[in-house]
Amino acid sequence: MISSIAELISDRIGAMPAGERRAAQTLIANYPLTGLKTVAEFSAAAGVSSPTILRFVARLGFQNYPEFQSALQDELAAQLQSPASRTLDPGSAGGAVSPMLEATLDNMRETFRHLTDKQLADIATRLAERRGKTFLIGGRFTDPLARYMAAHLAIIQPDVYHLAGQESIWRDRLIDMGKRDVLVIFDIRRYQESLVRFAEKAHHRGVQIILFTDQWLSPIARFARHVIAGRTAVPSAWDSSAALFVVAETLIGAVTRQLEAAGAKRIRDLESLR
Amino acid sequence: MISSIAELISDRIGAMPAGERRAAQTLIANYPLTGLKTVAEFSAAAGVSSPTILRFVARLGFQNYPEFQSALQDELAAQLQSPASRTLDPGSAGGAVSPMLEATLDNMRETFRHLTDKQLADIATRLAERRGKTFLIGGRFTDPLARYMAAHLAIIQPDVYHLAGQESIWRDRLIDMGKRDVLVIFDIRRYQESLVRFAEKAHHRGVQIILFTDQWLSPIARFARHVIAGRTAVPSAWDSSAALFVVAETLIGAVTRQLEAAGAKRIRDLESLR
DNA sequence: GGAACGCTGTATCTTATGTTACGTATTTTG
DNA sequence: CAAAATACGTAACATAAGATACAGCGTTCC
Structure with missing residues (x-):
């Protein structure tokens, strides 16, 4: 089961051409920030051209770049709103409480x-x-x-x-x-x-x-x-x-x-x- | 000292007109996500018009909307890289809260x-x-x-x-x-x-x-x-x-x-x- | 070694985004 | 209460963004 876009990428990164792979690596390197910038900035960061970025997001299954960005934002929202429960008292982990x-x-x-x-x-x-x-x-x-x-x-x-x-x-x-x-x-x-x-x-x-x-x-x-x-x-x-x-x-x-x-x-x- | 945009906002929210205050409140409510969206989406979320959003970011001291978004992204990048600081800002420990x-x-x-x-x-x-x-x-x-x-x-x-x-x-x-x-x-x-x-x-x-x-x-x-x-x-x-x-x-x-x-x-x- | 295929970038186009100007409404001040 | 100032939204504008077409190049497979 693939829940995050990061997983989706690492799942398919093997089947990508060189340019798109660079895009993928750049995105993963400081995920998900690069993906929130413009195509031009993304392409510059990855050292490839804009169309390569677009082909990259298309390969991930998104119709267009904005859709891809929305997905990233939703993911980020979920992350920010439920901070990893790291306070969990290890002793009382079992119950319904x-x-x-x-x-x-x-x-x-x-x-x-x-x-x-x-x-x-x-x-x-x-x-x-x-x-x-x-x-x-x-x-x-x-x-x-x-x-x-x-x-x-x-x-x-x-x-x-x-x-x-x-x-x-x-x-x-x-x-x-x-x-x-x-x-x-x-x-x-x-x-x-x-x-x-x-x-x-x-x-x-x-x-x-x-x-x-x-x-x-x-x-x-x-x-x-x-x-x-x-x-x-x-x-x-x-x-x-x-x-x-x-x-x-x-x-x-x-x-x-x-x-x-x-x-x-x-x-x-x-x-x-x- | 003001380090984050959120602080900047709450510092000036008192001196804002009603419409811009609504924008501010909407942004703070699910910070910083709303600010990463387009002006149109932001304005819709806040229930005000696009120009009001632009006036709002202008009042915060940004030249234009993209500059404002970049600032938010930088802040987000810093936050994501040091997850420890996300729990509760230790700097604000002095306050009454x-x-x-x-x-x-x-x-x-x-x-x-x-x-x-x-x-x-x-x-x-x-x-x-x-x-x-x-x-x-x-x-x-x-x-x-x-x-x-x-x-x-x-x-x-x-x-x-x-x-x-x-x-x-x-x-x-x-x-x-x-x-x-x-x-x-x-x-x-x-x-x-x-x-x-x-x-x-x-x-x-x-x-x-x-x-x-x-x-x-x-x-x-x-x-x-x-x-x-x-x-x-x-x-x-x-x-x-x-x-x-x-x-x-x-x-x-x-x-x-x-x-x-x-x-x-x-x-x-x-x-x-x- | 030649030809076919596919990947990549340049240049162009279209769209929608951010911006601005202006008229109206609202609030503030004397 | 009146007048000035301020704030707000509608609508038109310019611009920059994403999308597309096409040509060049490299790679690979006969």
């Missing part, structure tokens, strides 16, 4: 790899400055995340509201929202139409939207000021929201720290209670 | 190290056999976890109830509970007195209790048939429920798999809907 845990850990690393301190700090600042109100809402499975975040934020600052219940209920809350307010939305795949509509309306009212979504980006990203894209793929019938959960916790921590640093009276009062 | 993430990942490894496959399988079986009803409840901060689990379990099997609202409300539900039923409780430090009382009463009625708690064990452990102890310590003002969250997801997956294996009609019906 490990794959799930491994995937979840990978998801978190990947999620945070795409997330800079600055991004998080910006969002935290926006949440901490509280010029207006903060609203949180989530989809069918992610609403608990919204609740979790709301439960914490509501303690350290006033005017934090979780939007619950039926659509009509939170739609009516739109009337309270303005450009000084922040709306935190959780929406992962099988994006909810009702949430998208809600986000759009809020956006039109000038509300700043912070979106927690998956890597395929909810349509709400269109309206969002900040987008956090978490990885959700795990070996299960369900998607995993764990990565988003951790981001949420991180943000809660960051907001708390900022408010502490700002010397908010509420925080001092809170500490005396703890 | 890493310690939090590191601690969370450690928590999960620790939590699962003390959790055997058999334990999880037993609990999953208990949840899947559904001789009776399943109730879920949580504390102030952990109630969202109960909701999250309930949202999933309620789909794959009937008679799943999340106990919400005021204490008096769920106390009255005790009357519905018997020895065939299961009660899943989430309770971490600053254990809630009301939850303990509730657990005790349920226990006396013969209800089997599955407890999610922290490593110091809620007093409810006294009455619990199964106890899952997750690590909660992170460098933050708050405890982290992330490890428990992942255990919950793992359990959800395990229960789903067991029901599938048992050929439950509900699951087949569900699959036809997906």
Whole structure:
């Protein structure tokens, strides 16, 4: 079974004429980067002419060069998104637990790899400055995340509201929202139409939207000021929201720290209670 | 110091107009793949027009699109050659993100190290056999976890109830509970007195209790048939429920798999809907 | 040693990609 | 609230990319 293009090449490299073989070797040497460049660059790197490169990719079974490049990109995407599980605890390799845990850990690393301190700090600042109100809402499975975040934020600052219940209920809350307010939305795949509509309306009212979504980006990203894209793929019938959960916790921590640093009276009062 | 294009973007994303910010977010979401595609594909993915993409790369300081792509490719080449640096950029260890993430990942490894496959399988079986009803409840901060689990379990099997609202409300539900039923409780430090009382009463009625708690064990452990102890310590003002969250997801997956294996009609019906 | 075959490169063509100009919409500022 | 500035998209443009035709060369097989 041939899964990668690299395998495909080494499978057929024996049956290639000299020029194409040079192309193949050049590509393998720093795979897959050379293949992502233009035909001209590829040919220059291999020291052959452009048509030879084209004949080479044709021999691999691709209709044209762009198709070949797309295949390479897809492969690269798969590689980048599921980093080789090298953290695997050798002792617990057998059971049904490990794959799930491994995937979840990978998801978190990947999620945070795409997330800079600055991004998080910006969002935290926006949440901490509280010029207006903060609203949180989530989809069918992610609403608990919204609740979790709301439960914490509501303690350290006033005017934090979780939007619950039926659509009509939170739609009516739109009337309270303005450009000084922040709306935190959780929406992962099988994006909810009702949430998208809600986000759009809020956006039109000038509300700043912070979106927690998956890597395929909810349509709400269109309206969002900040987008956090978490990885959700795990070996299960369900998607995993764990990565988003951790981001949420991180943000809660960051907001708390900022408010502490700002010397908010509420925080001092809170500490005396703890 | 700015070394990668991703950093460059998150550094300037704040000073970008909406359209370009969407482009930036789309690129970051699955970095750097979108940037390697054509302008047309990039713009389609971001939901903006081609010129916006070009303005975006111009704002990053590139003369033209090909130059931008070359930079991405160079970066990718460097990354691919030293796979070690892909896990987590050691350079960014100074920020506020890493310690939090590191601690969370450690928590999960620790939590699962003390959790055997058999334990999880037993609990999953208990949840899947559904001789009776399943109730879920949580504390102030952990109630969202109960909701999250309930949202999933309620789909794959009937008679799943999340106990919400005021204490008096769920106390009255005790009357519905018997020895065939299961009660899943989430309770971490600053254990809630009301939850303990509730657990005790349920226990006396013969209800089997599955407890999610922290490593110091809620007093409810006294009455619990199964106890899952997750690590909660992170460098933050708050405890982290992330490890428990992942255990919950793992359990959800395990229960789903067991029901599938048992050929439950509900699951087949569900699959036809997906 | 000659002829046939196949591989390779040059030059040309076509396509679609990146680029730019301009009008409209939106936001910001006084 | 008005006016200026900025941002955005449509459409036309130029260019560079991939594809193709053809001729030269080397190789191989009678």
